[in-house]
Amino acid sequence: MILTVLIMTGCKNKSDQNKPSAKSETFKISEETIKETARQLKEKYGETYEFRIDRGVQQVASLWSESDGKEEDFVNFCLENFEPDSAKLLTIFSKLERNFEVIFGLNNKMTLKLNEPLHLNMGEITFVDLAMGAYSPMAHFNEDMFANKIAFYVALNFPAYSLTEKEKFADSWTRIEWAYARMGDMFISRVPSELNQNYSEVATQSDAYIADYNIYMGNIVDDKFNTYFPKDMVLITHWGLRDELKANYNTENGLQKQKFIYDIMLRIIRQEIPVEVINKSEYKWNPSKNLVFDAQNKEVKFTAEPYTRYEYLLKNFKALSAMDKYNPVYPTYILRAYDQSMEITREEVEKIFIDFITAPEIAEVAKLIKKRLNRDLQPFDIWYDGFKLRSEINQDELTAITRRKYPDAQAFAKDIPRILLDLGWTRDKANYIAAKIAVDPARGAGHAWGAQMKGDQAHLRTRIGDKGMDYKGYNIAIHELGHNVEQTITLYDVDYYMLSGVPNTAFTEAIAFLFQGNDIKLLGRSNATEKQKVDALNALDNCWSAYEIMGVALVDMYVWQWMYENPDANPKELKEAVEKIAIDVWNKYYYPIFGVKDSPILAIYSHMITSPLYLANYPIGHLIEFQIAEYIKDKKFADEVTRMLVQGRITPQAWMKNAVGDKINGNATLAAVRDALKIIKD
Template sequence: MQSATIPQNVIDQTITTISEKFPDEAARIEKGVRHSASLWRDRDGDVNQFSSFCVENFIGEEESLDLFFEKVSRNLEILNGHFNQISLELLEPLHLRYGEVTPIDEVFGGFSPGAHLDEDLYSSKIAFRITLNFPYYSLSEKEELGKDWSRKQWAYARLGDFFTSRVPAELKQEVSRVGSNSDVYISAYNIYAGQLEDNEGKKPFPEDMVLLSHWNLRDELKANYPLGIQGLHKQKMIYEVMKRIIDQTIPREVIDSDEYVWNPFSNRVTKGGQVVTIEREPDTRYKQIVDNFKALKAIDKYTPLDTYIKRKFEGEMEIAQPEVETLFVKFLESDVLKEVGLLISERLKRPLEPFDIWYDGFKSRSTINEDVLTAKTRNRYPNTETFDKDLPVLLTQLGFSNEKANWIGERVSVDPARGSGHAWGAAMKGQQSHLRTRIPESGMDYKGYNIAIHEFGHNVEQTISLYDMDYYTLNGVPNTAFTEALAFIFQKRDLQLLGIETNNPRQEALQTLDVLWSTYEIMGVSLLDMRVWKWLYKHPDATPGELKQATIRLAQDIWNNYYAPVYGMKDEPILAIYSHMISYPLYLSAYAYGNIIEFQLEQHLKDNDFASEVQRIYKQGRLTPNEWMQEAVGSSLDVEPMLLSAEEALKEM
């Protein structure tokens, strides 16, 4: 963090002067003055001006402080809301299926309209009025003190989180530009599956099938489990595609193109029946990670959490990174995973393959031909308008009242996505949350429907945790894992929402094993994500090629330690395929935590009314993760409940 310009003796004297006037506020005065001093720069005024500012602007009367808080909350909502709307609309050409993406679209997509906002608020002294009166509490302080805080005290503490660092606007712009470039790169990483050829010259996939990496590749792999040997052949072909993407031996001209026939086993490319020579992709995948690393590392010296790793975990997730890694390793070392692996192998009637990290056979839909499901979804949702219109109906099927279902549905808009789809929340009351989903001209296929229901879960959380919140500064959830949890909970009910009911007496056991196995997969991927970033901080000048080799080696090491004992083979790189590593730096741990939270929430929801409990729980807002869980289900975050339930489920199976 940049060194402060205010001498210690000036800080101490300022604290003493204010404390003499408001002796009952001594603790708040000290925190507020010290934090403000850490953010003050020479351009804000000299030391005497700093001291005078603090003495004149500290608010010691409760009634005046309340009024100040209300005014600031209102204005921050206005600013955040409108800047959010500007970004949303500027990114539409990149995120939505509206014609060709041009270079100017990419430039505007990488532009951050709010990059100068923080600095403007500091320059105008608005930010300092807030830091002085609503000081910043560290994660450890929140965890220690928060247990006894009222809702208002939590709201006050969250206002203190708005101004914890002072990052130059040009660095924020660079982060936005690089992030947008990565997003564009990933959203166009389509593999034309209909042009994939095996060693016998056969094309096993439908001619018009296009699969976005990695999401659709993974989902198509899942869809082939019911097809036996034929499905296994296609799964092996998809895995070869994945490995070519990971090691960047994929011919660059087959990406997002249907001009060539490609054999991913031999890497042979033909056009019009003639073999052609095409250069491999030049480590572009890893250049995106390097670019993001450099842009985010440049911010380090301007923040109290002096690495992006700390900012992501201690700051954003409010769980320290070593604690996250310890929890994940504890799970990955559990013996119950070997037993589940044996069960899956028995069910498949073959040894496990690396891509069985995505085994989908515990789900109700695993016994249903996906073509049947796709026929149903295409008939029901030929376009985004029909899906949009059906949102209230979906909610009533989950037990929401007609009034609440319509109320939420009116605050969510469905848009045609260019990529796999995502949810974009509102940042002020009066705005819509947006559900972006990919619907082909032939109508919504089952894969798209399954993802859309996941994103709808996000939208429901985004709407409840904004509109039903008692204080604006508490809006949202503790971190993204908590919104992922509700998205998983919705996604799990996709067949129910299609009107397909299952009456399997072992349904609960199957669901437990399903969550366990998907958690196993995503924890390994998350561990890789963290270790890649640790490696980058140790090798800040690494080239994309060097990062590629390190990523593959780290992926193989994690595989050998935690997956080889279950799968029976070593040195597999599959954990490195996730696109989130490219365009959502250090996001993957949110999915792993989302699974843990989902499991604990599901255990609670099965004995309570679904709709009313979802509304109660997601009205809590931005408490710390453990405090949120205690209020939601009466226990802290832990993997033990899932592991113990899995042992019981295995006995039942």
């Protein structure tokens, strides 16, 4: 979990750099001036450049603000700086690319160094470490690039393409055309700083609201005032509640406890939950009947939460949609979340998800779960947790091996070339990659921090106890090594810096999981039957959790569409809409499997409040992972991984078509599920 957060943070840092600087709300270059400027340029250089001129001038105009100069300054800037000559344009591109590598690379290195006292075992963490770790040297990068007019120069000469256009040109673009398109993505919006500030306040408030949304489980009672949970158990919505629900398969009173948690979740979604029991421990609560009692079991009056949950969702909507008019290429938050961030259209994501959750294999997996539980399914069984490995592998035995092999971080570092060799890289290439990865003993569970300029190393952070690396730590380290190998190949071996990296975080996770899946084999302890069973359980577990999150992500998607259609809704109306949408999705895709109607459970995720429209990334990542795994299973791992990675950061669908010959879909996951169902029968 920590590592996902870190990678997400790593990514967030990157987008912070792209946070546009101040633009005044009122100033606008007139349509006439834009047309006239374009006309003059076409007259000067000819109609051949029509597309580049029209788009470039339009783009600069959309970013120009009063502080950048008057209309005539805008005209002169365009006339003087448009570059028609293709050889000169390539030189400009190379210069820009080199400078961005210097800036991003050194910033990354500085941030990594400033954070070392927080991440590595460097003694007690002090005020200085915390303040310096949080310091962001790049905070004003965008502002600076607008001030020195580099942003306008890029916008004028490198057209910004929408995702639809990129997809349309994907098959015909050369590598340099892709690299130019990525350059064109650099400066496409300039949101007034007060709007960014406002959103960051809303985000902080939303986080705080969820962070303080705890339920005192020791106070949960049934009709006879029996308690079921440990007295001191406090669970946060929804993660804590969900994890406790998951932990209660096959425990004493497990089903009863799960029903309590489910009832609590419904009260939260419907905002019937008493404010007296949110983050407060004074009262007993019977969530099934929604009654509150004092210490003497005397019923007390309560106030239901006044739609606060939906008030925060609305605040997010208002803060983010206020930025729409400053994002000419992606003028809604829905477009920015899907087309711009994921680079998969909302329509495509929706289709991928619906195809998956309506597949006949889902009903087969549900049948197996029902058999294993020996009862009818309940809506909360979307969190069925019985496909985890646990007893399938003997962890103690493996820990004995990893401790002997890896007494310290250095021992693991020394073994990286051998690991890569075993995965199929040549000795030269294995040494080449390994030389670019540093292994550091870390405080946390482990993470991977990539370099952002050639000449710099990626860092593998791993936690090693006094007795050496245990199996769990090793398993994580192999995952992180996967990230580091990806980071290294996509920085050093991709032809243009603007194309370095992978399309989005789902891809880096997919590669990391592929490495992780080889961990036992890399210890020289390959057991074919064991591996087959582990893979089968993994496929079933993945399928069921994808089925769950896809439903939640669809609800998130439809709720945002509803907010855009009803921008003036109040929190109560939004609550009713969310409940209706969640129930509609349930009745359409989950009721047929569960046999229980009208559950709004898919609306419980806290991500809806704290990370709007982020959820879809998780299941997409797993589908990609299975597609790649399925494709390379009878091929050479190292060769295929390298071939896929050197494509760099083109769009996800274009990347996948070249990588596995197909767009992103659930077919590979479902194929793995069919195989798994032949192995796991009860």
